Amino acid sequence: MxxxxxxxxxxxxxxxxxxxxxxxxxxxxxxxxxxxxxxxxxxxxxxxxxxxxxxxxxxxxxxxxxxxxxxxxxxxxxxxxxxxxxxxxxxxxxxxxxxxxxxxxxxxxxxxxxxxxxxxxxxxxxxxxxxxxxxxxxxxxxxxxxxxxxxxxxxxxxxxxxxxxxxxxxxxxxxxxxxxxxxxxxxxxxxxxxxxxxxxxxxxxxxxxxxxxxxxxxxxxxxxxxxxxxxxxxxxxxxxxGGGTAEKSRVAKPAAVADGVPYLKIHELIADGDRGTPVLNGVSIDVRPGEIVGVAGVSGNGQKELVEVLAGQRATTSGSILVDRQAFSGTRSEIKRAGVALISEEPLANSAVRTLSVMENLALRQFDEKPLSLAKFFLNRSRLAPFARDLIQRYKVRASSPFVRLDTLSGGNVQRVVLARELSRDVKLLIVQNPCFGLDASAATNIRQQIVDARDRGAAVLLVSEDLDEILEISDRILVLSEGTVSFETSRANAEVYEIGRHMAGAHAA
Amino acid sequence: MLDLRSQEWLEPFLLSVGALIVALLLFGAFMMLQGIPPLELYSALYIGSFGTRISIENSLTLAAPILLAALCTLIAARVGLLVMGGEGAIVLGGLGAVLVGVALPLSSPLLGSLLCLLAGALFGGLWIAMAGGLKRVRGVNETISTLLLNYIAIAILNHLISGPIRDFSQTLKAQSWSIPSYFMMPNIPGWSVHWGILIGILVCVLLHVLLRHTTFGFSMDVVGGNNRAAQMAGLPITSIVVISCFLGGAAAGLAGAIEVVAVHGAASESLVVGFGYTGILVAFLARQKPLAVIFFALLMGGIAASGGLLQRRFDVPYAATAVLQGMIFLCVLASSALSGRILPERKSK
Known part of the structure; x- marks a missing residue:
C-alpha cells in the first residue's frame, strides 16, 4: 500500500x-x-x-x-x-x-x-x-x-x-x-x-x-x-x-524514633474503582507517630482510591482502617478525635469549595468549634474574618481579602489555603497526596518542609506521591503500591532506587 | 473602599432586575401586536398590582403562597439539588391541614389553626424529603422525581376529594370536608389580607438566619458547593440533604395549609393553580437568597393580581400574565450567561 x-x-x-x-x-x-x-x-x-x-x-x-x-x-x-x-x-x-x-x-x-x-x-x-x-x-x-x-x-x-x-x-x-x-x-x-x-x-x-x-x-x-x-x-x-541510593535530603532529617503502636493501621483493604472493578486488592499499611511513610507508585495503581477511602470519599468492600486503635470511617467526630488532616491533589475538586470565600474554606474544619461557633449551632460570622486573616498571614496566602471567592486565587495559593486549614490545627495523622503537583520548586520545598515539621511535632504521615524524588527526599519508610497491593517495602536507609523503580514498573507481575 | 460583600450581592440583583425589565419590554411588544398600546398596558399592570389598596391586598394575598413555594426550590438548591416539587408539596400541605383540622377534637381557634399549619408543613416536608432520600440512597434524579411527585400528589388529591373525604353537600364542586370555621385564620386587622404574607416573611427571615448564621447553614453551603469536600470534612451529607429537602417541602406545605386555613377552608382543585411553579421562578429570580425572595414574590404576586384587570380592560385572556411570567423566566435564565461579566473582575493578584 x-x-x-x-x-x-x-x-x-x-x-x-x-x-x-x-x-x-x-x-x-x-x-x-x-x-x-x-x-x-x-x-x-x-x-x-x-x-x-x-x-x-x-x-x-x-x-x-x-x-x-x-x-x-x-x-x-x-x-x-x-x-x-x-x-x-x-x-x-x-x-x-x-x-x-x-x-x-x-x-x-x-x-x-x-x-x-x-x-x-x-x-x-x-x-x-x-x-x-x-x-x-x-x-x-x-x-x-x-x-x-x-x-x-x-x-x-x-x-x-x-x-x-x-x-x-x-x-x-x-x-x-x-x-x-x-x-x-x-x-x-x-x-x-x-x-x-x-x-x-x-x-x-x-x-x-x-x-x-x-x-x-x-x-x-x-x-x-x-x-x-x-x-x-x-x-x-x-x-x-536517578542513580544510587536515596539522596540525603536537603530538608529532612530522618525521624528520631518511630516505633510503638501504629497510629494509622490499614488492614487488608479492598475497594472498587470508578468502573466498579476492584482497584485496591488487600492493602495493608502501618504508620507510626513521628514517621513519614511514602507510598510510591505509577498513577493508576490505586493511589487515588486509597486516599479517597481515607478521605471518606469512597466506599470499601472489606478490610479495616484503625486510627488510634479505633475504627475510622471518616465521620466528623472521628476526624476531630483522632486529629486527622488531609492534603489532597487538585484541592478545588477534592477538598475545597470553589464557590465559597477564602475565609469560609479556611473555616471548613473548625466552623463548628469555638470560637467560630456558639454552642455548636450558631456560626459566629464576625469571628470568621479575623480567624482567616491570621491564617492568610501565617501561611502567606496571596488573597486581596478573606471575602473573595476561592477560585479567584491561583493554584499555588489555593494549595496554601488548604495547607493553612489542615496544618494549623493539632495534627496527629496527616494524609498527603501529590502535594506539590504543578507547583514551582520553591513552593514545593516549602510544602515539603511543612510536612516534615508536622512529623517532627509527632504526627504520623502517610505521603502518597507519584514523584519518587519527593518520596525519597522526605520519607522514613517507603512502600510501593502496584496493582492495588503493597508490593515492596524498604527503610529509607536501605532504599535502592533501582529496586523501587523495578517494583513501580510492575516487576512482581513479570 | 467598596465592601466586597456588597459587590457580590449587587451583581445578581442587577441581573435579575435587568432580566425583569427586558421581559416587561418584550411583553409590551407582544401586547402591542394585539393592538394594545404599551403605556396603557404598563399603567394597567401597575394599577392592577400595586396602584390601589384593593390591588395591593390582592397582590399580598397571592404573594404569600408564591413566597413559601419559592423556598422549596431555594433551600434544596443550597445543597445542590434542583427541586421542582413545590406544587405537589402545596397539595400535600393542604390535605394535611384538612385532615388534622377535621379530626382535631379541639375548640381553641388559635391552637387549631396552628396545628393545621404544622400538619401541612409536616406533610409537605416529608413529601420532598422522600425525593431527597431517594436521591442520596438510590441516586434518583431529584428534578425528575419531584416533578413526577407533583402529578402523584394531584392524583391523591383528586382521589380523596372525589370519594373518601368528599363533602357531598357541595354539589357544584368536588371538594373535601371543611375544617371547622373557628379554625379559619382571620385577616390582619384593618386589611382584607390574611396573615399568610407575614408568616411567609417571617419564615424567610428565619431561613436567612439559618443559612447565614448557623453551622447547619454553613454545612449546607459546603454540601451544595462541593460534595467531595463535604465528604472529606466528614459532614453527614445524607442527613443534611434530607433535612434541607424536608425544610423546603415544609415551606411549600405551609403554603398549602395557609391556602386551606385562610382562604378555602377545604382541599380542592383550587390548591393546584401553579403557585409551585411560580415559586420556582421566584427562587431563580432571587438567586437562592431568602431575603430577595420576599421582594420577587411580592412582584410576582402583583403580576398575578393584575391579570384580572388586564382581562377586563383589554379583553385578553387571564392567561396573559402567564405569558409575562414565561418571558421573565426565559430572560432570567438567559441573564445567567452574563453572570460574572457585568461588574469588573475581582481577581486577587
Missing amino acids: TVLPPPTIELRNISKQFGTVRALDAVSARFQSGRVHALLGENGAGKSTLVKCLLGYYRADAGETIVDGRRVAISHPAEAHALGLGMVYQHFTLVPQMTVAENFVLGRGKIPLVVKWKDEQDQLRSFMAGMPFRLDPQRKVSTLAAGEKQKLEILKQLYLGRRFLVLDEPTSVLTPAEADEVLGEMRNLANASKLTVVLITHKFREVEQFAQDVTVLRGGKLAGSVDQKDASKETLATMMF
Missing part, C-alpha cells in the same frame, strides 16, 4: 516552560523510520509535553523539528496531521453508541451533508483487507472490548493516512493479554515499514518486548537514548529514577 517509508522525525533541543515550571529542557530525540521507539519516564517527566510539542498541541519555546530531513514548524495539530503524524490517546475518543463504520467516518473531520454509506462501507472493507487486524464495521463500539477499542483507535489513525503514530500509555486500560496483542500488531506494522511508532510508557516489560529504541526523560531533561538491546533493566531504572 504505502510506497514511501514512514517518516523519520528528529527533535532538537526542545524546551517548554509553563509559568515557572520548566517542563522540557533542551530535549532531543530521533524517531527512526519503521521502528518502535519507547519514550520512558516517570509521571511528570515531560513525555506528554514532548509529543504534544511535536504534534502542534503546544508550541515549544525553543528547538526544532525535522521530518525526513526537512525542518518544519508545526503550530497546529492539523499541520501535524497533514504531515501524517497522529496520536492515540490514553482514553478513548470514540462514540460508544455508534458503529465502527460511523466512528471511522466521524474521525475524518470533514463529513459531507449526505453520507454515501455504501461507498464508505466499500472503502472501509478494502482498507481493512490490507490491515493485519480488523473489526466488523457494523458492530456498535459499546460492544467492543477495551483491546478492540484501542485497535479501532489505531485503525482510525491508519485510515486517515497517518504513518507516524504516538501511543500515549495505550495499555493503561488494557489487560496484559490485550496489551501484548495490540503492541505486537504495532510492532508488525513497523516491521512491515508501514508505520513509525512512538510508545509512551512507564512499563519496562513493554519496552523490553516491543520497543527497538528507548529514550528516557527525567524531570524534563533527556536522561539517555539507547538501543533497547543494549539496555538492561538496571540501566533503564537508573536513567528513569
Whole structure:
C-alpha cells in the first residue's frame, strides 16, 4: 500500500516552560523510520509535553523539528496531521453508541451533508483487507472490548493516512493479554515499514518486548537514548529514577524514633474503582507517630482510591482502617478525635469549595468549634474574618481579602489555603497526596518542609506521591503500591532506587 | 473602599432586575401586536398590582403562597439539588391541614389553626424529603422525581376529594370536608389580607438566619458547593440533604395549609393553580437568597393580581400574565450567561 517509508522525525533541543515550571529542557530525540521507539519516564517527566510539542498541541519555546530531513514548524495539530503524524490517546475518543463504520467516518473531520454509506462501507472493507487486524464495521463500539477499542483507535489513525503514530500509555486500560496483542500488531506494522511508532510508557516489560529504541526523560531533561538491546533493566531504572541510593535530603532529617503502636493501621483493604472493578486488592499499611511513610507508585495503581477511602470519599468492600486503635470511617467526630488532616491533589475538586470565600474554606474544619461557633449551632460570622486573616498571614496566602471567592486565587495559593486549614490545627495523622503537583520548586520545598515539621511535632504521615524524588527526599519508610497491593517495602536507609523503580514498573507481575 | 460583600450581592440583583425589565419590554411588544398600546398596558399592570389598596391586598394575598413555594426550590438548591416539587408539596400541605383540622377534637381557634399549619408543613416536608432520600440512597434524579411527585400528589388529591373525604353537600364542586370555621385564620386587622404574607416573611427571615448564621447553614453551603469536600470534612451529607429537602417541602406545605386555613377552608382543585411553579421562578429570580425572595414574590404576586384587570380592560385572556411570567423566566435564565461579566473582575493578584 504505502510506497514511501514512514517518516523519520528528529527533535532538537526542545524546551517548554509553563509559568515557572520548566517542563522540557533542551530535549532531543530521533524517531527512526519503521521502528518502535519507547519514550520512558516517570509521571511528570515531560513525555506528554514532548509529543504534544511535536504534534502542534503546544508550541515549544525553543528547538526544532525535522521530518525526513526537512525542518518544519508545526503550530497546529492539523499541520501535524497533514504531515501524517497522529496520536492515540490514553482514553478513548470514540462514540460508544455508534458503529465502527460511523466512528471511522466521524474521525475524518470533514463529513459531507449526505453520507454515501455504501461507498464508505466499500472503502472501509478494502482498507481493512490490507490491515493485519480488523473489526466488523457494523458492530456498535459499546460492544467492543477495551483491546478492540484501542485497535479501532489505531485503525482510525491508519485510515486517515497517518504513518507516524504516538501511543500515549495505550495499555493503561488494557489487560496484559490485550496489551501484548495490540503492541505486537504495532510492532508488525513497523516491521512491515508501514508505520513509525512512538510508545509512551512507564512499563519496562513493554519496552523490553516491543520497543527497538528507548529514550528516557527525567524531570524534563533527556536522561539517555539507547538501543533497547543494549539496555538492561538496571540501566533503564537508573536513567528513569536517578542513580544510587536515596539522596540525603536537603530538608529532612530522618525521624528520631518511630516505633510503638501504629497510629494509622490499614488492614487488608479492598475497594472498587470508578468502573466498579476492584482497584485496591488487600492493602495493608502501618504508620507510626513521628514517621513519614511514602507510598510510591505509577498513577493508576490505586493511589487515588486509597486516599479517597481515607478521605471518606469512597466506599470499601472489606478490610479495616484503625486510627488510634479505633475504627475510622471518616465521620466528623472521628476526624476531630483522632486529629486527622488531609492534603489532597487538585484541592478545588477534592477538598475545597470553589464557590465559597477564602475565609469560609479556611473555616471548613473548625466552623463548628469555638470560637467560630456558639454552642455548636450558631456560626459566629464576625469571628470568621479575623480567624482567616491570621491564617492568610501565617501561611502567606496571596488573597486581596478573606471575602473573595476561592477560585479567584491561583493554584499555588489555593494549595496554601488548604495547607493553612489542615496544618494549623493539632495534627496527629496527616494524609498527603501529590502535594506539590504543578507547583514551582520553591513552593514545593516549602510544602515539603511543612510536612516534615508536622512529623517532627509527632504526627504520623502517610505521603502518597507519584514523584519518587519527593518520596525519597522526605520519607522514613517507603512502600510501593502496584496493582492495588503493597508490593515492596524498604527503610529509607536501605532504599535502592533501582529496586523501587523495578517494583513501580510492575516487576512482581513479570 | 467598596465592601466586597456588597459587590457580590449587587451583581445578581442587577441581573435579575435587568432580566425583569427586558421581559416587561418584550411583553409590551407582544401586547402591542394585539393592538394594545404599551403605556396603557404598563399603567394597567401597575394599577392592577400595586396602584390601589384593593390591588395591593390582592397582590399580598397571592404573594404569600408564591413566597413559601419559592423556598422549596431555594433551600434544596443550597445543597445542590434542583427541586421542582413545590406544587405537589402545596397539595400535600393542604390535605394535611384538612385532615388534622377535621379530626382535631379541639375548640381553641388559635391552637387549631396552628396545628393545621404544622400538619401541612409536616406533610409537605416529608413529601420532598422522600425525593431527597431517594436521591442520596438510590441516586434518583431529584428534578425528575419531584416533578413526577407533583402529578402523584394531584392524583391523591383528586382521589380523596372525589370519594373518601368528599363533602357531598357541595354539589357544584368536588371538594373535601371543611375544617371547622373557628379554625379559619382571620385577616390582619384593618386589611382584607390574611396573615399568610407575614408568616411567609417571617419564615424567610428565619431561613436567612439559618443559612447565614448557623453551622447547619454553613454545612449546607459546603454540601451544595462541593460534595467531595463535604465528604472529606466528614459532614453527614445524607442527613443534611434530607433535612434541607424536608425544610423546603415544609415551606411549600405551609403554603398549602395557609391556602386551606385562610382562604378555602377545604382541599380542592383550587390548591393546584401553579403557585409551585411560580415559586420556582421566584427562587431563580432571587438567586437562592431568602431575603430577595420576599421582594420577587411580592412582584410576582402583583403580576398575578393584575391579570384580572388586564382581562377586563383589554379583553385578553387571564392567561396573559402567564405569558409575562414565561418571558421573565426565559430572560432570567438567559441573564445567567452574563453572570460574572457585568461588574469588573475581582481577581486577587
